[in-house]
Amino acid sequence: MDALVLQLLNGLDKGGAYALIALGLTLVFGTLGVVNFAHGALFMLGAFCAVAVQQLLTLSAQVKDPSVTFFEAFKEVPYLEIWFGDAGTAIIAWSLPLSILIAIPVMLLIGWAMERGLIRFFYKRSHAEQILVTFGLAIVLQEIIRIWFGANPIPVAAPPIVSGSADIGDWLGLGPGVVYPWWRLIYFLFSAIILAAVFGFLQFTTYGMVVRAGMRDRDTVGLLGINIQRRFTAVFGIAAVVAGLAGLMYTPIVPPNYSIGMDFLVLSFVVVVVGGMGSLGGAVVAGFLLGILQSFASMNEVKAIFPGIDQIIIYLVAVIILLVRPRGLMGRAGVMES
Template identity: 65%
Template sequence: MELSAFLLQVLNGLDKGSAYALIALGLTLIFGTLGVVNFAHGALFMIGAFCAVALQRILSISTITLDETKTDFLGNPLKIKTPIVEEWFGEATGQLLIDWSVPLAILLAIPVMMLIGFIMERGLIKHFYKRPHSDQILVTFGLAIVLAELIKAYYGANQISVPAPDMFIGSFDFGMLIGMAKGKLIYPYWRIVYFLFALLIIGLVFAFLQFTTFGMVVRAGMADRETVGLLGINIDKRFTIMFGIAASVAGVAGVMYTPINSPSYTMGMDFLVISFVVVVVGGMGSLGGAVLAGFILGILESFASMRVVIEAIPGINQVVIYLAAIVILLARPRGLLGRKGVMES
């Protein structure tokens, strides 16, 4: 196998791995803090993606003016659509805003997802702390269906394409950097952006937990909730905020993923199943494990999609993640970086 082909698969695995890692990170945060298995997390990812769709629609709201001097092919006066943002901010700025709607949607997604997270935690999940895990799985599974159906009712069942900013359309030639022939190792710009963005978010979450007082308290609460409570700290409030943060992480992951894969209401469920596999492979409750397993499985999946591999083992691209999960779970019962005593009752 050529080196360029090998590197290309590593790169291809990174963007999918990033999405897996971000969703799995949020799932693990929720599980580690609240002890709740959240099957609605894929739906949060999907809602994030639809925040991007919503913002794009909002920015494209236009006024229609009739231009009497020109006519269309039917002889009627030509209709000219002018987006309102262009009227407000001038043509150049307006165009720029519309072009950059996906990155801008992050600003929309964070508060929206925080809010959804708070409502979910306070309104529903709070009542399930003391119930068995199977009940938590089932109620959040029901919620996931409801959220997906609501999105479907409003946006329809089809995929909606949301383009990346013009600046990032096209591909970057990595091969040229390391002295390969032109066109050997090219990779779309937006996927590079997505990977860097994922690293940034993961870094931020870890830094937040590691270097702030708030994060320290949360980590203490994860280790021993009761003692932290006895010290007079309102740990429930902090955990609710962590739920909001986890929801936002899933949300922004969804926002940035829209140019890679046009969102539809089923994307939440599609990612959820794999994300759970990722979490379990990484080790329930281990943040580092979730990120690691996300990238490993993403890269593994893209290697399995290579033609050489498929010819050798037909169908491997469809099952490699599950196969890896089975092997890892049987060889390392607690996943890659799992701790003892989590979810083993």
């Protein structure tokens, strides 16, 4: 029982990441009609926003170490600590939450540049060409990051106050000893909040209503004198921010390297297909569902019955879904069903 609950929780944070990326993918597909293979690169760029902020804040100078008296010893001390003392140390400790503030405008800008600079020329071209050009863009983006930050994963620290584990055993009445990392809980909550925010925006604001109307029937909305194109570009920007934040918050769980986006992209695509191309709710449901399924499949008891199932479960589900219900779990009938 304990194990089941733990696996469920394990699935939630990964599922949250899948859901966030898949939401952006399906939003872009629903509005612009573009299959964006560079969406994983946005996740990766978000993660490297956190890395960049951390590196910037910990820029350090060599200072003489007074604790060593035998010889002249130097140690690296971040400028922030030299200038602000303990306040500086605190700022460094909270670099990850701080980087969110930087990442939002940066990702918005990147998303806007990507849409205006490349994607808009591909609305009318075939899906195959869209896949190919965004695949090329993804390679370019991740290689630029590799040149800048190197090929090795770079660890990013969560604030020390949440670095430990939560005693969820006590809360859930499972008895002591069942612990779960704080940051993973935070990640799940964070993804839930972001998802709620995006849905709220689309569902309860006039702007979002127009976007949804545009997804249904772009031409009619255009005939009503609304510049739907500008709103769709804004949606692309939002999708970029969502993917970027998903990557940024994931850094304490898995240290990012330049290819982390590709790993998530393939899985997120499968998530979108399972949820239903263009269906926002489907992307979220399928994201969490597949995240949880994957973590259940990696239990030893399951692996003993089906060896290797943890490696293929997501793809297997996708194959079955595509064959028996091609529109996906929550896809609208007739949308990309062939």
